Amino acid sequence: MSMARDLARLFQPNSVAVIGASSSSAKISYCCVESLVEGGFGDRIYPVSPHSSEILGLRVYPSVASIPYDVDMAIVAVAAGLVPSVLEECAREGIKGAVIITSGFKELGTEWGAKLQGDIVDIANRARISIIGPNTMGVVNPHQHLNATFLPSFKDVTPGHIAVITQSGGVCSFMLHSAINENVGISLAASLGNRANVDFADAIEYLGDHPQTRTIAVHIEGVDNPRLVVDSASRLVCRKPVVAYKPWGAIPAKAAFSHTGSLAGRHEAYEAAFRQAGVVTAQDTTELMDVAKALALQPPAQGNRVAVLSLQAGPGMIAASACHRCGLALADPSRQVKDSLTTLAVSPSFSYNPIDLAGAFTRSGADHSLWLEILELVLSDECVDAGLLSALYHRLDRPFIESVASLVGQRGLAKPLVVCRDSPLGAARAEIAMLEENGVPVYPTPDRAVRAVAGLVRYGSVIERMK
């Protein structure tokens, strides 16, 4: 089946109907209205229900037909058996996008469920309605203040440049909650659920031209035709990185099927296909988002030789150790850089990598300008492909972090850089934001920072191979 779908209606609607909206705050369908309202979508929200007249201050319409305004997208939260007639109604009213929250379709594994899903696909395709779902959490577009889900907690998702496309709504939800807690900006998020007529390939293709999206993070359990996903990804990875996480190993096929009606397939086959398509893979959702953030902010690394610089030696050693585990090499600086470092060092016995800035290069107290000089020196070395600066939180180091942000903002660095800095109760939030606004991604542990660098290296080899 092929059709020119207007996914913009789904992802950037101007008006949204919520069909089956309940006035009981204990119902998921109430939460759909609550999510839209609290997300700040405005007054173009049209709840539809024959049983209520008002929900959260919004007028409720008895039917879709009775809404006197244009409706771009409908959130459908009625019982499964009613979904076909609701879609017919949407078709009559010219609605071109539907988020079908309701479950009880193909994922049931019954003839009845499969037939019901087949029915809605037929109706939708005839009427050119693009469907997210059924059995979905929905769509979040923070740039439009759109929270078309049943999780009001997404009101706090920050607009940004990472698109999140998952198979599972639950996975999308904790990825977004984590993004909220870590202040990671999102361009668009959707869980595709049973993928009636919008699958990963369609979403990825759409995001290729989505201006706010710089990287695409994909969680995939299994699809009927992995080839389509891989083809859509391979067409855009050189201009927009795609990072994918597929749960590893022996997921019971029955669990995958009964979840979103999909075949989990052999993990190795997916890994090979992703590699061929130039998709960067991740081992878990944390790495998925960390690598996506690195790729949204930094250029790819041209090789795997990493220079680790740290204000505290122990975290620097953890980073060095993690480099080893991730297949990264600790850069061996050139003779010239080594000589310069030897001249600058106060400690006669220091390591060229990891470089302990505060231990080996501090004449008296903090010596920020010297540290900056070393950072630039090391990152300009031809023997170094990427830098990791570990500067775990102490208030006295704040001016140094701010000067790193200024340096990067004003004249850039010769190589990609990621920073490790934690933030107890948000104490470092401002300086971390300053770094990230200047394009330097920040992570709270050395291990996570290293995995982000490894993502820049893997993407670098994708570009090298596919160019």
Next chain:
Amino acid sequence: MSMARDLARLFQPNSVAVIGASSSSAKISYCCVESLVEGGFGDRIYPVSPHSSEILGLRVYPSVASIPYDVDMAIVAVAAGLVPSVLEECAREGIKGAVIITSGFKELGTEWGAKLQGDIVDIANRARISIIGPNTMGVVNPHQHLNATFLPSFKDVTPGHIAVITQSGGVCSFMLHSAINENVGISLAASLGNRANVDFADAIEYLGDHPQTRTIAVHIEGVDNPRLVVDSASRLVCRKPVVAYKPWGAIPAKAAFSHTGSLAGRHEAYEAAFRQAGVVTAQDTTELMDVAKALALQPPAQGNRVAVLSLQAGPGMIAASACHRCGLALADPSRQVKDSLTTLAVSPSFSYNPIDLAGAFTRSGADHSLWLEILELVLSDECVDAGLLSALYHRLDRPFIESVASLVGQRGLAKPLVVCRDSPLGAARAEIAMLEENGVPVYPTPDRAVRAVAGLVRYGSVIERMK
């Protein structure tokens, strides 16, 4: 060297002098006073400096001898060359504990540094002064409101039951900051630095009888005599679990030495020694703390067969996949339990493990009492050794989480349980605290929850082997 050391003076002092306290807020030695004051230690803080008369409202004494009160412990923050004379002064005044923040000793790799460290060890041993450091971040005892470090940010460390002993101050600092952010309670924390005369073995032995400590989390880079650490751990692991993280792989030996004057040694040798001693190992600091928390709250698992129950199918599948990766088995329930589940299920095609509670067992809307019944049923199965409940955040599920906490609090469960629940901007903080107060550890991602279960399983096999 062997001596009966009174580590209680170091870890539970009644009064603290800060020798070398600066009145400049840009100095580390000022931060030591600030840390004590903001930590709420009270008025038994005695800054010592010939250059000031008052710091942060505290009277400053010109010398240790001029303090008219008993001093249990001294924080030493003077230049390295002055440390021996300061220690002599402490000895004369009968001070028995010293936290030596100052660096510039054995870690320099010079004859001078080694000699200086030798000198202070001699003075300290003669005067029976126990030293944390030199080259240390210090000691935190939240139960005593003691923050004897130069990081005022530790004021927010919650009192609890996990002791954190690290080699590196930087590592201790980000572990404590992370504990603050995740509300993990700490009984005691110290970075041992150059370990002049208090080493891992001493700290572990002390913690064996420390009433607030239930589990000991150790970060170790390398020590001269690993045998001592292992022996001290093996003596207590059956009553108090020890979890250890040693950075993996090729840390440049020079980096380890120049950090805390230690030999990193072969990783495999440490792994083998830890295994023999019954120490549970972790792959990174996150796992170190997560496993320590699980062991502080839950009994060990008697085997590796895990039942995964989830409110959202996708995270349940991720947990199942992570079990596979961590060497855990997905439990295959008994015939009897399977029959009961089949009777209770609404979905004809559901998986016995992972069990999708909301998808397969919800008649209409949330069905909390049915879910509780299933949780108890599954955890009482002889074919199940541990349970993992994934219930990622939605406000509608709060009553279910609260009822799980009540159930565990009132009549317990037949097997260890960990829960995965995230908390966007703290939205689930109260119910998470309720679970943890009732002994159920909570983690924000399925992967972390699984690694915590794996820790319970590994500790179970330690107990089995060593009993």
